[in-house]
Amino acid sequence: MxxxxxxxxxxxxxxxxxxxxxxxxxxxxxxxxxxxxxxxxxxxxxxxxxxxxxxxxxxxxxxxxxxxxxxxxxxxxxxxxxxxxxxxxxQLSPEPQGLIRVSVPKAVGRFVIHPHIAEFLNRYPKIDVQLRLEDRYVDLIDEQIDLAMRISNHPSPGLMGRPLFTIEHLLCATPEYLAREGTPVQPSDLKAHNCIYLGEEPSDSQWKFHKENKKVTVGVQGRYAVNHTGARLDAVLSNMGIASLPFFTARQMLQQGQIVQVLPDWTFRTQYCGQVWVLYTPTRYLAPKFSAFINFMAERLSHEPTLASSLGK
The missing domain is CATH 1.10.10.10 (Winged helix-like DNA-binding domain superfamily/Winged helix DNA-binding domain)
Structure with a gap:
């Protein structure tokens, strides 16, 4: 031809x-x-x-x-x-411009990324952002996604990117609930409590802990399972039980004393713990609009003390 x-x-x-x-x-x-x-x-x-x-x-x-x-x-x-x-x-354009399509896990998008979008749009008036909140694996090429944020300590080797922050999880309950039902002293005590978990997979009710060299897995149960961190926080505030929450969701209520951390001496692990990376398909030329978004979020989140907990994990 x-x-x-x-x-x-x-x-x-x-x-x-x-x-x-x-x-x-x-x-x-x-x-x-x-x-x-x-x-x-x-x-x-x-x-x-x-x-x-x-x-x-x-x-x-x-x-x-x-x-x-x-x-x-x-x-x-x-x-x-x-x-x-x-x-x-x-790359040669004098000012970052154009549409950025960003895929973010729901809770991270709602509680961490979304609060900074207004300031980003004000700083870059020629950039538009489409924020997609979705808790699933997204194929960047097939679904025309420019940037994807994923929770992983080992991101896909086929993608490029950088870590933005670390997610820590902890168990929380209200003082009222603990006064009524008792405060767990060790992970096995959770078996006697109403635990609020994700409920998407059988493993969601298998809570994992470690302390120094000791690792423990506890099968918990409860009357309410919900796969949204904001809803689990609401359930905790309603004195319904003990829930697993990322620290960025719980921190304000912890600071106000409306909820307290349960088993603070133990590290609580879920598949939603770890580093949050912003990833993109490999390219020799990263468009200014993408660099602007990544650098802006990295700078903002590095100065946000509410993403990591000094209370425990």
Whole structure:
């Protein structure tokens, strides 16, 4: 295929890649402000030019042919290369600008990141932020996410980024609840208490502790399980029991004395403990808007004393 013909088909290649990613002509048409028939014709032009079938069409879904899979991978490389070119232009822009799509775990986003967004937008009037609060693994490329914050001491080697802060968890209850039900002295005492946990997986009710060289796992139970840290805090304040909370959620109520830490001599561990990293796909040129966001949050969070606890973990 000649260079000139290849250049005229680059738009069709990009459209084809988008159709594969979304699995729908209609969705691509909606995103591009076109029509499903126009998108279908675009893919058909690419198929005719290459002389191969790229998609197997049925009344319900689209499926890549064997040749289509190879072509799709090359088309994705082309789109990524074009995005790298735009990143260079952004690098040379005198002022950070454009949209940033950021995926953040729900509690971290609501209690840690969101409170700083207004100041960030005021400082950078040409940057827009789309903050997505979601407790699931996000594929940055497939879901068009620019930056992802993940709780991990060992982030994916396929991504680049930097640590922002550390999440510590602790057990909390109100003085009223403890006066009524008793204060646990050791982890095994929790078996006699109403414990408020996530309830998403069986392991959520297996609370893990360590103290010096001693490690203990306690199977807890309770009448209420809820997978939102703010809701668990509300349940604690309602004297419903003992809950696991990240320190950044509990700190204000701890400081006011409305709740107290339970088993402060023990370190409480969950899969939601550890460093919070801001990650992005590897690139030689990090756009100024991304650098601005990362540096701003790193600076703000480094001076925020409420993210780590001196009371215990």
């Amino acid at each position: 000649s260079t000139n013909k290849t250049l005229t088909l680059m738009e069709e290649m990009a459209v084809f890649a988008k159709v594969v990613e979304t699995g729908s002509f209609s969705e691509v048409a909606r995103q591009m402000g076109s029509t499903p028939s126009a998108i279908s014709r675009s893919v058909a032009r690419l198929e005719r030019a290459m002389g191969i079938r790229l998609l197997e069409r049925t009344t319900r879904k689209l499926r890549l042919s064997e040749s289509g899979q190879l072509v799709y991978e090359r088309c994705v490389d082309m789109v990524n290369a074009a995005q790298s070119v735009m990143a260079v232009s952004n």
